[in-house]
Amino acid sequence: MKADGIGARVTRKEDHRFLTGNGQYTDDIILPRQTYAAFVRSPHAHATINGINSAAAAAMPGVVAIFTGKDIEESKIGGLPCGWGITSKDGTPAIEPAHPILCIGKARYVGDHVAVVIAETAEQARAAADVMDVDYGILPAVVSTGTAAASKTAVHDQAPNNVCYTWGHGDEAGVKAAFEKAHHISTLDLINQRLAPNAMEPRAANAVYDRSSESYTLYVANQNPHVERLLMCAFVLGIPEHKMRVVAPDVGGGFGSKIFVYAEETVLVWASKRVNRPIKWTADRTEAFLSDAHGRDHVTKAQLAMDKDGKFLGFRVDTTAAMGAYLSTFSTAVPTILYGTLLAGQYTTPSIYVEVTAVFTNTAPVDAYRGAGRPEATYVVERMVEVAARDMKLDPAEIRRRNFIRTFPYATPVGLTYDVGDYDATLDSAIKMADVAGFAARRAASEARGMKRGLGYSSYIEACGLAPSNVAGALGARAGLFESGEVRVHPTGKVEVFTGSHSHGQGHETTFAQVVADKLGIPIEDVSISHGDTGKVLFGMGTYGSRSLAVGGSAIVKAVDKVIAKGKKIAAHLLEASDTDIEFVNGEFIVKGTDKKVPFASVSLTAYVPHNYPLDKLEPGLNENAFYDPTNFTYPAGTHICEVEVDPQTGKVEICAFTAVDDFGNIINPMIVEGQVHGGVAQGLGQALLEDCIYDPESGQLLTASYMDYAMPRADDFPNFKVGNNVTACTHNPLGVKGCGEAGAIGSPPAFINAVTDAIGVKHIDMPATPERVWRAMQSAAHA
Amino acid sequence: MSVNITMKVNGKSVTAAVEASTTLVEFIREHLRLTGTHVGCNTSQCGACTVHVNGRAVKSCNMLVAQAQGADVMTIEGLAAANGDMHPMQAAFKEHHGLQCGFCTPGMVMSACELKGKVTNPSDQEIRACLDGNICRCTGYQNIVTSVKAGLAAMS
Amino acid sequence: MNAFELHQPKDLASAATLAGGGGDLRFLAGGQSILASMKLGLASPDAMIDLSLIPDMKAITVAGGVVKIGAMAKHADVAANADVKKAIPALADLAGGIGDRQVRNMGTIGGSLANSDPAACYPAAALGLGAMIHTNKRNIAADSFFLGLYETALDAGEIITAVSFPVPEKAAYVKFKNSASRFALVGVFVSKGAQGVRVAVTGAASCAFRATALETALANSWTAAACNAVKMSADNLNGDLHASAEYRAHLIPVIAGRAAAAAK
Known part of the structure; x- marks a missing residue:
C-alpha cells in the first residue's frame, strides 16, 4: 500500500487551517460597502398579515432598505421550488403550494419570513427589525402531525385536509394475503420525533451584485452550490446561470440542513441588486432552530406477519409524515423514495406495503437530515424485528439470521436491487466485538447494584450514493444525480482536482487526494482538491446521501483514467512505442516488458511544452473532466449493538457500550471513516436519548429554540464507541466504495431503544428516552 | 456609551474605543478581524467562542470586552508558533482526527489547553466531563477525547 | 444587546x-x-x-468554623480552594459542578445568589448550610433571602459582599441535571451540623427551598431509605418541558437520599 494512498490513515490536509483559526466560513467574509440584513419573523404559527407599517423602522439609524412580501409580489419572482414530484396512489400529483421568499398575505409558522431590514450594521438591522409594525390576524394553528389531516384548519387553501399526498408503495394485496396465512402478527406504533439539525455553524449568506459585469456572487453556507445556483436562478429569480456565482467556502457542518435553497439567501441575492451593495446575514442560534429545515417527524403504525418459525411473510407500514408549512427542496422525497424503498432492511420479507400520508402543519419545513428517510425506515424495521423476536420468544440475533438475505443481487419487493453484502458476517463480528457472551454476567452485576441492564441490536441497511439519474427521474426527481470531476495536471506534474462534491467536515480534500495520488503514483502533497465554487468547478450535484466518494470519487477516477490514457499516448510518442504497449505503474509510463520508461511529470511537461509531441493526432495539455452517473445505489449495511444501564429510581439511561460493525465496501481512509461513524452514532444516539424539537400543540410556538431547552449531546453523554469493519466491495463503481456518512445515525437509534426496552421490560418507548419517560414506562409496567 | 479598551491580544497591545455593550467576541472578530474565534450560539452554551483571558478559558460571547480591560487575551490565532508550527494540542487534534468541519475546533482547542496543570493523567471519562462547555456536532467527541489526552501528554 | x-x-x-x-x-x-x-x-x-474592580470582594477564608467567600469569588476558585475542599467538600463539589468549565471561570457566588435562578446550585448550598449573606447594608440569613422566581430580599442597589457558610459535620450536594441546560432539574443539598439537619432543594420550584419533611426524616435516620419513604407533594413544584411536577416530586427524596448517602 502506498503510504499516502488508498487505504492509508492519512492525516487531513485541511486541518492546519482549521486548527490555526484560518478557516474561512461565510460569516468571516466582509465585503467592501457591506450591509447587513435582519429578518422580521412571524411570532405566530398561523396568521394573516393585514398590514405592515415600516415607517418607524425606516427612520432608525443606519437603515438602508426594507422589503416585504408586497415588494416580492410586485417583482413577480417565483417561489422556492420543490425538487421532487411525488404522485399519490390515486394518480394525482402532490399538492405544492407556493412558497414565497417573503410572506404574502399569510405567515404559516413561527419564524416565517415576513420582511427584511437592511442596515449599515447587523445591530442596526436587528434593532430596526424589532420595531417593524406588523398587523397580524391570528388564526388557529395546525401543529400535531398525527392529527393534522383531521384538523378543521387548513395550512394552505388548496389542501383543505392538510394532506400533501398519500403515497402507496409495494404490494398491498400480497401483504394482505400474507397476513391471512400468518402464524403471528406483531404490531408496533411509534413516533420518530422531529429534530433540529444544529450544524455548529449557523446558516449564513452574503450576496453582492456587480453592475459592471451585471452578475451576482453569493457566498453561502451550503452543501451543493451548483444546485443552489440552478434552483435559485432558474426557478425563483430568473437570473441567467452564467450571471451568478455561488461560493460555499468552509462550511461548518451541514447534516442535510444546508442542502436546501432557503428564503434568506434568495432574498439577499434579489435585494443586492436593488440596494447595489453587498448584504450579509448570519442566523443566530434561535433563528436556526426556527428556520433551518427540521428532520424526521413521523407517526407510524407497523405490522409484521410471520410463520411459526419467525420467518417474515408480510410487512405493512402506515406513516404520517410532517412536511411543515411549506415544501422544502427535497421534503417530498424523504418519507417516500428514501423511506419506503428501504423497508425490506436486510431481510427476505416477500411482501411489503407502505402508505405514507404527508401533511402540512404550521411548523418549520421538514426535509433531509443525516440519513433522510433511511433512519426512519431502519427505526421501523429494527424496532419491529425486536418486537417480533420477543413475541416469538426468539433471540433477537436469531430472528435476524432466520430472515437475512444471502443471495445477491437481491431484488427487494420495494424496488431496490442490493448488489452485494454479507449480513451474517457483520452480525457475527458485532456480537463478538460487543462481547454478547458476557452480557448475562454484566446484567447480573448491574442488578446486584439495583440497576437494570439491556442489550439491543440493529441490523440496518441504507441506499446511498444517490443514484442513477434516470431511475431518480422516473421516481419524480427534478434533478440529475451524477457528479463531475476535473483533473487539471500542471506542467510540473502537480495536480489540481475540481469536484462537484462539497466538503463540510467530511475531509474530501484528503480522501480525494489520496485516490488521485494513488492512481497517479505521485505524493499526496502534489494534489489539491478544489470544491464549493461554481466559478471554478464544472458542475456538481453536491454532498448528501453519503454520495461523495461513491459518485464524486468515481467521477474523479474516470477523469484520472482519461489523464492516464492521454499520458500513455504522449509517453508512447516519447518512447517510440505503440500506445497499447504502454503501461502506467507507480507514476511511470513503461513500455511493457522493457526498462524504457518516462515519469509522469515528464509527460505532463511534454503536454504543455509540446516540442516533441504528436500534434497531428493529439491536442496539447493535460486536463480531463468526467461526469459519472451511477448504475445503482450503493448499499452500506451493518449491525450495531447497544448496551445500556437504567437507573430504576430516576429513569436515567446510561449508554455503557456501543459497537458498530459496518460494511462500507472498500475504505480509502480508515481514520476518516471511523470519525464519520463516531459522529453518526452520536447523532443517532442524540436522537434516541436526548433531542426533541417540540412545538406547543396549541399555539405552535417552538418550545425548544435554544440550547437551554434543546438537549444537544455533549462529550459526557457517551462512552467510547467500538467500531469495526467487514468489507464486501460495491460491484458497480470503480473504487468499490459504498459511503459512510449516515450509517451511524441510521443504525444507532433502534439499537438504543431495543436496549432500553430490554432493560426495563416494556414493549416500546418513544424517543428520546428521557429520564421521566423511562421512569413513567417503568411505573406503568409495574402497575400493569 | 463608548469605553476605551486596552489589552494584550496574542501578545500584542491593542487599544480601541468601543460601545460598552460590545462583547469580547465581537471585539475579536469584528474590530480585530481575528475570525478564528467562532460564534455558534451566542448564548454561552456551545463554547465555539472560547478564548483565554489571563490564562483562563472563558466564553467570549458571554463577557463584555470591558470585563477584559487590561487583560492578556489569547485566541486560537495566538497558539501556534510564529513560524506556523502548531502547538502540541493543535498537533494532537490533527494526529487523532479530533475535528471534522472545524467550526467548534478553535473553542475546543482553547478549552483543552486550559486543562494543563488542572488534571493529571485524566481518564477518558474525566476528559469528557472537562469538555462540558463545548459542543461538537461532527465527531461524536471520541477523537476529541483522544486528541486532548495526547495533547495534554505532549504539553507536560 | x-x-x-x-x-x-x-x-x-x-x-x-x-x-x-x-x-x-x-x-x-x-x-x-x-x-x-x-x-x-x-x-x-x-x-x-x-463590581469586578472593587478590592477585597474575592477573598476566600476559613476560620472559626466558618467558610467565608467573597461575593466576586469565581466558581472555579471556590471549587479549587484547598481550604474549602477540606472544610466543606460539598460546597467545593457544588461550585465545581455549576454550568460548565468556562462559565465557572467567570461566574461568581454573589451573582448567582442575587440572581436567584430557580435552577441554580448555590442557593441550595446557602439554604442547605444555613449561610449568612453579607451585604453593604446588613446580614441576611439564607432562610429569609430567597423570595421567589429571580426574587430575593435584597433592596434595590444593595450589594452582596460575602457569604458565610458554617462548617457542618457532614454535607453533600447531588444534582440531577436537565440534559439540555445542565442546570439542576432537581438538586438537593443536605447537611448536618450546629443548625441541625438541613435539606435544601433547587430546580424544582420558583426558587430554592427547604424540604422540612426530608429534614425530619434525616434527623430521625440519616439514610437514603429514610428519604425514600418521604412522599413529596407535587403542588407548587415546577412542571415544564423537561419534567413534570409529579416527576420532580418523585425525584426530590431519591436525590436527597443519594446526597445523604454521599455526605461527608
Whole structure:
C-alpha cells in the first residue's frame, strides 16, 4: 500500500487551517460597502398579515432598505421550488403550494419570513427589525402531525385536509394475503420525533451584485452550490446561470440542513441588486432552530406477519409524515423514495406495503437530515424485528439470521436491487466485538447494584450514493444525480482536482487526494482538491446521501483514467512505442516488458511544452473532466449493538457500550471513516436519548429554540464507541466504495431503544428516552 | 456609551474605543478581524467562542470586552508558533482526527489547553466531563477525547 | 444587546452611590446570566455597574468554623480552594459542578445568589448550610433571602459582599441535571451540623427551598431509605418541558437520599 494512498490513515490536509483559526466560513467574509440584513419573523404559527407599517423602522439609524412580501409580489419572482414530484396512489400529483421568499398575505409558522431590514450594521438591522409594525390576524394553528389531516384548519387553501399526498408503495394485496396465512402478527406504533439539525455553524449568506459585469456572487453556507445556483436562478429569480456565482467556502457542518435553497439567501441575492451593495446575514442560534429545515417527524403504525418459525411473510407500514408549512427542496422525497424503498432492511420479507400520508402543519419545513428517510425506515424495521423476536420468544440475533438475505443481487419487493453484502458476517463480528457472551454476567452485576441492564441490536441497511439519474427521474426527481470531476495536471506534474462534491467536515480534500495520488503514483502533497465554487468547478450535484466518494470519487477516477490514457499516448510518442504497449505503474509510463520508461511529470511537461509531441493526432495539455452517473445505489449495511444501564429510581439511561460493525465496501481512509461513524452514532444516539424539537400543540410556538431547552449531546453523554469493519466491495463503481456518512445515525437509534426496552421490560418507548419517560414506562409496567 | 479598551491580544497591545455593550467576541472578530474565534450560539452554551483571558478559558460571547480591560487575551490565532508550527494540542487534534468541519475546533482547542496543570493523567471519562462547555456536532467527541489526552501528554 | 452606560467603580462606596442613581440599573458580577438575558432582550438596563474592580470582594477564608467567600469569588476558585475542599467538600463539589468549565471561570457566588435562578446550585448550598449573606447594608440569613422566581430580599442597589457558610459535620450536594441546560432539574443539598439537619432543594420550584419533611426524616435516620419513604407533594413544584411536577416530586427524596448517602 502506498503510504499516502488508498487505504492509508492519512492525516487531513485541511486541518492546519482549521486548527490555526484560518478557516474561512461565510460569516468571516466582509465585503467592501457591506450591509447587513435582519429578518422580521412571524411570532405566530398561523396568521394573516393585514398590514405592515415600516415607517418607524425606516427612520432608525443606519437603515438602508426594507422589503416585504408586497415588494416580492410586485417583482413577480417565483417561489422556492420543490425538487421532487411525488404522485399519490390515486394518480394525482402532490399538492405544492407556493412558497414565497417573503410572506404574502399569510405567515404559516413561527419564524416565517415576513420582511427584511437592511442596515449599515447587523445591530442596526436587528434593532430596526424589532420595531417593524406588523398587523397580524391570528388564526388557529395546525401543529400535531398525527392529527393534522383531521384538523378543521387548513395550512394552505388548496389542501383543505392538510394532506400533501398519500403515497402507496409495494404490494398491498400480497401483504394482505400474507397476513391471512400468518402464524403471528406483531404490531408496533411509534413516533420518530422531529429534530433540529444544529450544524455548529449557523446558516449564513452574503450576496453582492456587480453592475459592471451585471452578475451576482453569493457566498453561502451550503452543501451543493451548483444546485443552489440552478434552483435559485432558474426557478425563483430568473437570473441567467452564467450571471451568478455561488461560493460555499468552509462550511461548518451541514447534516442535510444546508442542502436546501432557503428564503434568506434568495432574498439577499434579489435585494443586492436593488440596494447595489453587498448584504450579509448570519442566523443566530434561535433563528436556526426556527428556520433551518427540521428532520424526521413521523407517526407510524407497523405490522409484521410471520410463520411459526419467525420467518417474515408480510410487512405493512402506515406513516404520517410532517412536511411543515411549506415544501422544502427535497421534503417530498424523504418519507417516500428514501423511506419506503428501504423497508425490506436486510431481510427476505416477500411482501411489503407502505402508505405514507404527508401533511402540512404550521411548523418549520421538514426535509433531509443525516440519513433522510433511511433512519426512519431502519427505526421501523429494527424496532419491529425486536418486537417480533420477543413475541416469538426468539433471540433477537436469531430472528435476524432466520430472515437475512444471502443471495445477491437481491431484488427487494420495494424496488431496490442490493448488489452485494454479507449480513451474517457483520452480525457475527458485532456480537463478538460487543462481547454478547458476557452480557448475562454484566446484567447480573448491574442488578446486584439495583440497576437494570439491556442489550439491543440493529441490523440496518441504507441506499446511498444517490443514484442513477434516470431511475431518480422516473421516481419524480427534478434533478440529475451524477457528479463531475476535473483533473487539471500542471506542467510540473502537480495536480489540481475540481469536484462537484462539497466538503463540510467530511475531509474530501484528503480522501480525494489520496485516490488521485494513488492512481497517479505521485505524493499526496502534489494534489489539491478544489470544491464549493461554481466559478471554478464544472458542475456538481453536491454532498448528501453519503454520495461523495461513491459518485464524486468515481467521477474523479474516470477523469484520472482519461489523464492516464492521454499520458500513455504522449509517453508512447516519447518512447517510440505503440500506445497499447504502454503501461502506467507507480507514476511511470513503461513500455511493457522493457526498462524504457518516462515519469509522469515528464509527460505532463511534454503536454504543455509540446516540442516533441504528436500534434497531428493529439491536442496539447493535460486536463480531463468526467461526469459519472451511477448504475445503482450503493448499499452500506451493518449491525450495531447497544448496551445500556437504567437507573430504576430516576429513569436515567446510561449508554455503557456501543459497537458498530459496518460494511462500507472498500475504505480509502480508515481514520476518516471511523470519525464519520463516531459522529453518526452520536447523532443517532442524540436522537434516541436526548433531542426533541417540540412545538406547543396549541399555539405552535417552538418550545425548544435554544440550547437551554434543546438537549444537544455533549462529550459526557457517551462512552467510547467500538467500531469495526467487514468489507464486501460495491460491484458497480470503480473504487468499490459504498459511503459512510449516515450509517451511524441510521443504525444507532433502534439499537438504543431495543436496549432500553430490554432493560426495563416494556414493549416500546418513544424517543428520546428521557429520564421521566423511562421512569413513567417503568411505573406503568409495574402497575400493569 | 463608548469605553476605551486596552489589552494584550496574542501578545500584542491593542487599544480601541468601543460601545460598552460590545462583547469580547465581537471585539475579536469584528474590530480585530481575528475570525478564528467562532460564534455558534451566542448564548454561552456551545463554547465555539472560547478564548483565554489571563490564562483562563472563558466564553467570549458571554463577557463584555470591558470585563477584559487590561487583560492578556489569547485566541486560537495566538497558539501556534510564529513560524506556523502548531502547538502540541493543535498537533494532537490533527494526529487523532479530533475535528471534522472545524467550526467548534478553535473553542475546543482553547478549552483543552486550559486543562494543563488542572488534571493529571485524566481518564477518558474525566476528559469528557472537562469538555462540558463545548459542543461538537461532527465527531461524536471520541477523537476529541483522544486528541486532548495526547495533547495534554505532549504539553507536560 | 441594547446600549447602556457602564460604570466600573473602584470601591464599594462608589458602587453604592452609583446604585442609588435611579433608572434601570443592573450590577455586573461575572455576567454569566445577565449578559445572556440582555442579548435575548429579557433585560435591558440603562446602566451597568461592574463590581469586578472593587478590592477585597474575592477573598476566600476559613476560620472559626466558618467558610467565608467573597461575593466576586469565581466558581472555579471556590471549587479549587484547598481550604474549602477540606472544610466543606460539598460546597467545593457544588461550585465545581455549576454550568460548565468556562462559565465557572467567570461566574461568581454573589451573582448567582442575587440572581436567584430557580435552577441554580448555590442557593441550595446557602439554604442547605444555613449561610449568612453579607451585604453593604446588613446580614441576611439564607432562610429569609430567597423570595421567589429571580426574587430575593435584597433592596434595590444593595450589594452582596460575602457569604458565610458554617462548617457542618457532614454535607453533600447531588444534582440531577436537565440534559439540555445542565442546570439542576432537581438538586438537593443536605447537611448536618450546629443548625441541625438541613435539606435544601433547587430546580424544582420558583426558587430554592427547604424540604422540612426530608429534614425530619434525616434527623430521625440519616439514610437514603429514610428519604425514600418521604412522599413529596407535587403542588407548587415546577412542571415544564423537561419534567413534570409529579416527576420532580418523585425525584426530590431519591436525590436527597443519594446526597445523604454521599455526605461527608
